[in-house]
Amino acid sequence: MRHQAKGETTMDLIQEGKVKRVLQDPDSAERVIIEFTDAVTAGDGAKKEEFSGKGNVATEMSHYLFGYLEGKGIDTHYVKKLSSNQLLCKKVTIFPVEVVCRNIAAGSFCRRYGTEKGTPFPEPLVEFFLKDDEYHDPLITADAIIRLGLAKRDELEFMKSVTLSTNYYLGEILKQRELILVDFKLEFGKTKKELIVLADELSPDSMRIWDSNTTSMDKDVFREDKGDLIGAYNKVFEEIKKAKPQDVEQRTESIQVIVEPKSGIKNPPGEVTKKALGRLGFAEVEEVRVGKVFVITLKRPLTTEILNHLAIMNLKLLSNPISETNKVRIE
Structure with a gap:
């Protein structure tokens, strides 16, 4: 399928998800273009709306945060920003597993276990979920992932390690601006050279962020009809840009x-x-x-x-x- 982005060069559409498109870079077989749309979804796509400017802020924040993490030594698929809603990235084969890191009980964790929302965990909790819309992205154990041939044990350990490093670095810059990283979702991919890298995006679409009053500054604003979604996203990004990444100590x-x-x-x-x-x-x-x-x-x-x-x-x-x-x- 061919896709023309904003009146520019026609490119091959590799994949179209709920809120992003993956296009083949016409200049390199080893790179792709991630195009962010203004769509926001919840409940496996059951609830969906368009919010003008959402794709732009998700692009800008992913561009900024991928660069920040690269500067701290975390390998990602990010190459550079191409436009207000496009990132140039390395082509990777995505693992069919989502990695979720939780610092505070919220969302599906509370529904699953009856835990009170806002309960802090003594240590970050890392969970794996199967990427499968038909089965609603179920929680899956590491042993099941290995038995199904979706990833090897050492690959899962590696992804968990990178997730914990990402949690530390994101949490520290948010903390500087009195924001709380409640939880977030990551995806990983493998390059042609067999390198495992952080992929997908880094924005309030895939994070749960609260302010100091535990007010949602993320997609929960949309999920729960709490108010101005784009205002919340822009506020988070503006605060992140005021943080001082150089003051975040290196994690050993x-x-x-x-x-x-x-x-x-x-x-x-x-x-x-x-x-x-x-x-x-x-x-x-x-x-x-x-x-x-x-x-x-x-x-x-x-x-x-x-x-x-x-x-x-x-x-x-x-x-x-x-x-x-x-x-x-x-x-």
């Missing part, structure tokens, strides 16, 4: 590399430990294998490139590929 992350002796390889420390446990009365112990754990602290958010570097570290220094196995655990 830790990775564990667990090294174990291969099965069938003699492990004298394990044998000594087993004998000692036997003397202490733990006769049920069949085998003990002693390995080692490296805890590596990163000074920037985790990226696919860093994981690739870690694989080289394992081969060259951290483990012996002949006698040991290793696995990476993202904390």
Whole structure:
């Protein structure tokens, strides 16, 4: 299908969603153009209206926030802003999973568990949802995602890590302006080079934001008919632009590399430990294998490139590929 954006060059339409279109970049097979519309939807599209200027503010905010996160070391699909409602982005294959991070109970979480709206969580909560309109984007466990072949375990751990970093960086600039990041939804994609990057958009369409009086400044204004949607979106963006990203401290992350002796390889420390446990009365112990754990602290958010570097570290220094196995655990 062909699509002509605002009287300009005709481009191939790759996908049309509820509020955005994905167009093929005519200049590069490896890039796409994300076009934001003025549509706003709720309830799986059951409620839908057009709000003049919504596409523009969603574009501007996504442009600003993707750039901010890139500056903090988070890989995204963003390349540059093309127009008031278009972003040029890397072409990615989107994982059919939405990642939601919650700091405060609201929305579907309260309906699902009966939790009182506004209850803060002691730590951010990350949930996965299946991207499927027919089944209303149901909550899905990591094990189910893996069994269905939608993503691998290490890919989910990576997405969770990036989501928590995004939560920190977005939350900090909003906090500077006395705004509260309640929860938000992210999507991830994989590039042709197998790099996993943050994709889709970053705007009040996909976030729940409250002011200091817990007044909604996001799509809940539309969902619950609370007032001026575009006014709320513009207010959030104006406040974000007044924040000082340079004052947000860099978030460190830790990775564990667990090294174990291969099965069938003699492990004298394990044998000594087993004998000692036997003397202490733990006769049920069949085998003990002693390995080692490296805890590596990163000074920037985790990226696919860093994981690739870690694989080289394992081969060259951290483990012996002949006698040991290793696995990476993202904390």
